[in-house]
Amino acid sequence: MFLSTLLPVQQAIEIIQKSIKETDIEMIPLEDAYKRVVAMDIVSQLDSPPFSRSAMDGYAVQAKDTYGASAKNPKPLIMVDQIGAGSKSLVTVEEGMAVKIATGAPMPDGADAVVMEEYTREEDGIEVETSLTPGENVSYQGEDIRKGDVLMKKGKFLQPPDLAMLASGGHCKIPVYKRPSIAVLITGSELVMPRLLLKDAEVINSNHYTLKALVESSLAIPTLFHVDDDEGRVKEMFIDLLKNYDALITTGGTAISKGDVVVKVAEELGEVLIHGVAMRPGKPFAYAWINDKPVFMLSGYPVAAMVQYDIMVRKNLEMMQNLHKPLHIVRKIASRKIPSTLGRADYIRALVEDDIVTPLNIKGSTIIRSMVDSNSYIVIEENLEGVDKGGECEVILYEALRV
Amino acid sequence: MFLSTLLPVQQAIEIIQKSIKETDIEMIPLEDAYKRVVAMDIVSQLDSPPFSRSAMDGYAVQAKDTYGASAKNPKPLIMVDQIGAGSKSLVTVEEGMAVKIATGAPMPDGADAVVMEEYTREEDGIEVETSLTPGENVSYQGEDIRKGDVLMKKGKFLQPPDLAMLASGGHCKIPVYKRPSIAVLITGSELVMPRLLLKDAEVINSNHYTLKALVESSLAIPTLFHVDDDEGRVKEMFIDLLKNYDALITTGGTAISKGDVVVKVAEELGEVLIHGVAMRPGKPFAYAWINDKPVFMLSGYPVAAMVQYDIMVRKNLEMMQNLHKPLHIVRKIASRKIPSTLGRADYIRALVEDDIVTPLNIKGSTIIRSMVDSNSYIVIEENLEGVDKGGECEVILYEALRV
Numbered sequence: 001m002f003l004s005t006l007l008p009v010q011q012a013i014e015i016i017q018k019s020i021k022e023t024d025i026e027m028i029p030l031e032d033a034y035k036r037v038v039a040m041d042i043v044s045q046l047d048s049p050p051f052s053r054s055a056m057d058g059y060a061v062q063a064k065d066t067y068g069a070s071a072k073n074p075k076p077l078i079m080v081d082q083i084g085a086g087s088k089s090l091v092t093v094e095e096g097m098a099v100k101i102a103t104g105a106p107m108p109d110g111a112d113a114v115v116m117e118e119y120t121r122e123e124d125g126i127e128v129e130t131s132l133t134p135g136e137n138v139s140y141q142g143e144d145i146r147k148g149d150v151l152m153k154k155g156k157f158l159q160p161p162d163l164a165m166l167a168s169g170g171h172c173k174i175p176v177y178k179r180p181s182i183a184v185l186i187t188g189s190e191l192v193m194p195r196l197l198l199k200d201a202e203v204i205n206s207n208h209y210t211l212k213a214l215v216e217s218s219l220a221i222p223t224l225f226h227v228d229d230d231e232g233r234v235k236e237m238f239i240d241l242l243k244n245y246d247a248l249i250t251t252g253g254t255a256i257s258k259g260d261v262v263v264k265v266a267e268e269l270g271e272v273l274i275h276g277v278a279m280r281p282g283k284p285f286a287y288a289w290i291n292d293k294p295v296f297m298l299s300g301y302p303v304a305a306m307v308q309y310d311i312m313v314r315k316n317l318e319m320m321q322n323l324h325k326p327l328h329i330v331r332k333i334a335s336r337k338i339p340s341t342l343g344r345a346d347y348i349r350a351l352v353e354d355d356i357v358t359p360l361n362i363k364g365s366t367i368i369r370s371m372v373d374s375n376s377y378i379v380i381e382e383n384l385e386g387v388d389k390g391g392e393c394e395v396i397l398y399e400a401l402r403v
Numbered sequence: 404m405f406l407s408t409l410l411p412v413q414q415a416i417e418i419i420q421k422s423i424k425e426t427d428i429e430m431i432p433l434e435d436a437y438k439r440v441v442a443m444d445i446v447s448q449l450d451s452p453p454f455s456r457s458a459m460d461g462y463a464v465q466a467k468d469t470y471g472a473s474a475k476n477p478k479p480l481i482m483v484d485q486i487g488a489g490s491k492s493l494v495t496v497e498e499g500m501a502v503k504i505a506t507g508a509p510m511p512d513g514a515d516a517v518v519m520e521e522y523t524r525e526e527d528g529i530e531v532e533t534s535l536t537p538g539e540n541v542s543y544q545g546e547d548i549r550k551g552d553v554l555m556k557k558g559k560f561l562q563p564p565d566l567a568m569l570a571s572g573g574h575c576k577i578p579v580y581k582r583p584s585i586a587v588l589i590t591g592s593e594l595v596m597p598r599l600l601l602k603d604a605e606v607i608n609s610n611h612y613t614l615k616a617l618v619e620s621s622l623a624i625p626t627l628f629h630v631d632d633d634e635g636r637v638k639e640m641f642i643d644l645l646k647n648y649d650a651l652i653t654t655g656g657t658a659i660s661k662g663d664v665v666v667k668v669a670e671e672l673g674e675v676l677i678h679g680v681a682m683r684p685g686k687p688f689a690y691a692w693i694n695d696k697p698v699f700m701l702s703g704y705p706v707a708a709m710v711q712y713d714i715m716v717r718k719n720l721e722m723m724q725n726l727h728k729p730l731h732i733v734r735k736i737a738s739r740k741i742p743s744t745l746g747r748a749d750y751i752r753a754l755v756e757d758d759i760v761t762p763l764n765i766k767g768s769t770i771i772r773s774m775v776d777s778n779s780y781i782v783i784e785e786n787l788e789g790v791d792k793g794g795e796c797e798v799i800l801y802e803a804l805r806v
Contacts, residue, residue, distance in 0.1 A: 053604075085591060159616070160617045163616055164610070169597075200509070206566070206571045212437070213562070
């Protein structure tokens with residue numbers, strides 16, 4: 001319980017990260033692939049564009065027919081065909097000819113440029129009022145993507161344009177890492193769901209809601225459970241949940257000074273690798289490896305649990321999907337002196353406004369409002385005794401935590 | 404078609420924003436409220452904590468009994484009861500007495516402080532080795548939230564800690580704005596879904612995938628449709644979709660120089676407020692108001708459609724949910740000269756690395772790879788003729804666009 005027996009934050013993070021494994025691979029429809037992680041290199045099956053096509057509405061011509069053309073000196077051409085997107089002209093464009101063409105339609109044989117409609121007048125034939133270079137307003141077959149190109153590398157976190165690229169390469173299903181399925185087990189006999197009247201010592205189970213949202217914010221799939229502080233029941237739940245989910249997160253029952261029920265059960269079923277971390281809030285954090293699966297044991301206090309999630313859990317659920325987003329730390333100026341204890345990392349709820357950060361006035365880890373009103377953590381590492389007013393400090397914006 | 408006849412970007416944005424209306428309000432379970440927008444002020448029904456409780460595992464005592472206590476001078480107390488979280492002691496703590504208490508358990512009557520277990524030894528009774536002030540390690544009833552407090556204001560975009568606050572205030576259902584339902588109508592007879600062999604002039608419908616993901620990235624609900632370039636069919640789809648969805652987004656058929664089918668249908672059914680914007684890519688953008696609903700008409704070209712979405716559509720789908728996130732523009736140093744045409748806003752796909760931004764070498768709006776390989780737009784406003792190498796320019800990071 002004294003600081004010297006607690007694990008430093010960085011050591012705890014390393015122990016956890018070393019144990020984390022990637023989830024299995026699954027094939028999913030490309031339409032559902034936004035924010036998924038590609039599980040193997042994907043090669044294009046097609047050229048894109050699939051044929052050389054017009055980039056403009058206008059006329060497909062031989063560029064040399066337009067040399068010297070201008071508004072004052074228009075060049076007449078004979079229109080021999082017209083084609084819309086979706087069809088191909090059977091005519092070959094020869095000297096003095098033009099084919100009216102829509103954006104996206106295949107270039108007719110013989111033509112090497114497209115004159116935009118705006119630079120023409122349609123008379124008997126057409127008159128061209130500008131001079132073109134070969135290739136002008138033509139999108140060539142394969143200029144965006146070539147058949148056989150690697151379209152997307154393993155590990156890519158898919159964004160909207162990536163999906164267009166994969167589709168254009170001929171793919172309607174792709175291999176991705178499964179989103180990890182996370183059992184969240186809230187422990188505490190005193191906890192009840194929100195209601196208007198509370199009896200005696202009842203407390204509302206607010207962790208149910210935050211943990212669900214936090215797991216969702218890591219793009220994992222939460223399923224929520226509640227259990228009383230009963231060792232037998234907790235043990236049954238552990239065994240059952242670790243069969244059916246990729247990881248287990250618990251809240252409550254992690255006190256360090258005594259055999260609290262959750263950590264005790266973890267010790268009986270597997271190996272407790274961490275119990276107690278030199279951080280504040282969040283000291284009573286534990287981590288176990290049971291049945292080849294990770295078990296994150298968080299404090300029952302809402303604020304401590306949220307900080308433990310952000311520092312000890314979040315990245316690991318991302319890593320299970322092979323998603324590696326570095327923790328984005330920025331430097332801001334402290335608006336007042338912030339004391340801290342040597343040997344313990346502090347995560348202080350704070351408000352960043354431009355370059356200034358102000359720690360909120362917080363009594364303890366019960367104060368949910370401190371999380372609601374803040375937009376960031378000030379991080380004071382173990383080796384610092386706080387920050388002076390006007391000094392620089394490290395800050396993690398909550399927004400930067402999300403993927 | 405010439406620049407002077409195109410609407411400046413800012414004017415187009417203002418025309419659209421003036422027309423946008425909020426969606427209806429719905430009551431949803433609090434568990435599903437992450438990333439929803441609160442539709443009215445929500446008042447707490449309860450105090451939180453609901454009773455004064457211990458913040459630590461230890462002993463509830465009268466602080467004055469511990470004055471002067473230390474490891475060398477422990478003060479003995481008689482243990483008269485012990486309580487866990489979820490139960491309340493019936494004993495009143497008087498001078499010389501202590502009740503063993505778990506974190507979160509209600510303070511027994513008469514006690515005004517809790518001594519942490521670590522600073523005690525359990526003998527016959529207990530010995531206290533530290534001196535306490537009244538209130539120490541006690542969380543008082545209502546210190547976080549008071550019954551009648553406004554817990555959450557109308558317009559709040561809900562994050563995980565907010566849900567804990569709402570739960571603690573007694574709410575399990577809350578009023579939020581409906582996520583807008585968006586019909587996405589992809590037009591183009593040449594378009595087919597991804598496949599390994601393309602016939603003649605067939606082109607893969609990559610917009611199907613990007614538009615779905617883009618609408619999802621605005622937290623709206625997309626439903627995708629495809630229609631051939633047939634005026635009658637397009638009109639039927641418009642009428643049908645505008646009955647059943649909150650807004651319509653189309654791609655294709657928006658060329659400015661001629662009566663392209665989509666804009667023509669919009670003109671027949673309602674009022675076309677915008678047709679052609681002085682931007683690149685994305686000039687052939689149109690916006691109509693039909694049946695009291697917004698219709699965003701995008702280009703058929705994937706890259707143009709994406710830029711039009713980001714600049715002309717995205718914010719409006721957010722505003723429909725009463726979500727107002729300012730467009731975050733940063734300033735970066737151009738790694739090379741970037742030419743631009745006066746009177747037209749350019750959105751140049753670019754790569755930001757630290758303080759430097761490099762425009763990608765891009766030929767046209769067919770090049771999907773330019774979107775995939777970039778992480779930002781360089782924005783060159785209408786009144787600028789480009790940026791010199793080493794000059795500052797405005798940049799929108801794609802990441803900053805997401806909510």
